[in-house]
Amino acid sequence: MAPPRRFVPSTSLLRAFEAVCRTGSTAAAARELALTQGAVSRLVQTLEGQLGVALFRRERRRLVPTDAALAYSRDIRKALDLIGRASVQLRANPGGGTLSLAILPTFGTRWLAPRLPRFLAMHPGVTINIGTRLRPFDFAKEGFDAAIHFGTDDWPEAGHMKLFDEVLVACAAPDLCRGVTAPAELARLPLLQLESRPTAWDLWFRQHGLAAPAARGMLFDQFATLIQAAIHGAGVALLPAFLAEAEIAEGRLARIAGEDVRGLGSYYLVWPEAEAQHPPLVALRGWLAQDCADLNH
Incomplete structure (x- = not known):
């Protein structure tokens, strides 16, 4: 009112x-x-x-x-x-509108950015301004119209649309992979860790019927630096599949023993409930729903 x-x-x-x-x-x-x-x-x-x-x-x-x-x-x-x-x-931009979008840094550069030109070509009047945020924030104070969120649909006072579930791939530099033929053998290698996924390796070993080793490897706050460390042989990385694809295809990383596992969270587009009908947001939401449809089947 x-x-x-x-x-x-x-x-x-x-x-x-x-x-x-x-x-x-x-x-x-x-x-x-x-x-x-x-x-x-x-x-x-x-x-x-x-x-x-x-x-x-x-x-x-x-x-x-x-x-x-x-x-x-x-x-x-x-x-x-x-x-x-x-x-x-x-x-x-009198013919469209502006959307201020908060993104997770590696998700934004590796998954969203390559797709944005197609969205902008379909919606030439829309301008997207992008900022980086690692954790949930107050939309009213930060001034964003939407955000990409990893976790569950628990952002307070926000609408949610799931993009896709996280699937984790164990991979390492090709030289480090040589001779590793079974999941249990990963326990003897340095296991690179991410601050935002503290139980990821526990989940991976549990899914393979194994107890997680106490010894781990280096700790990182972002996937981008973790990936570079893995490429240069610092240890085994447990990466979302969409982040590992390019490095594996180019031979800089290789899949190591074991199956891919479902992670503990999903990627969501979230927005303040009061702005649900903001035209650029409606356009982005519809486009993402279509673009991610195949990933959820």
Whole structure:
């Protein structure tokens, strides 16, 4: 439900208020806004009357903002900045819309980025701005319209669409693979680990009817560096199949003994529930659903 009209002041009132708080005087605010000091003072008074709250103390013909006004001005500054950026984006792209998408770094570079040109060709009016986030965040604070999430459909106050399940492939540099013919033999090799998948090797060994070894290898915070370490012989990597494909095809990594196993999570597109019908998001959601259909069968 929309708030009462008196709690949605006009931008002219808010700009005058924010400028006085930020610059420290009506004179400076007037210069910035190309108004007279009297006009700025009247705009501030009108805002106070509309809200029913005193925002300033009058001290020797100066307006001194209250603590509450300073906190309010920070929120108003963010809102005005958001309006400004939305207007710039509209002017730059009047035929479509903009989607701000948070991605997991390696997923974004290895899976999503190669596919995006096809989406953009199908939707020439849509612009996608991309940022990297490793963990769930507050959509309202971060300013993203959607995100790629790994795990379960547990992102709070968000809509979810599963892209595909994670399938894990054990692989290593070809030289390291030589002579390894059974899953149990991996226990004697360095097992590279990822911070976000702390139980992945336990799962892999359990799926092969084995107890996981206590000894492990290096710990990484991203797949990209883990993959490079595996390529150069630092140990065995347990990689999502979509990340291992290119390296295996090019001979830089080889599958090592054992079957692929289903991981403990899936990849999801998530979005704030209030933005579910944002046109660029609807377009991306529909395209991803079609693109991932074969991966879920």
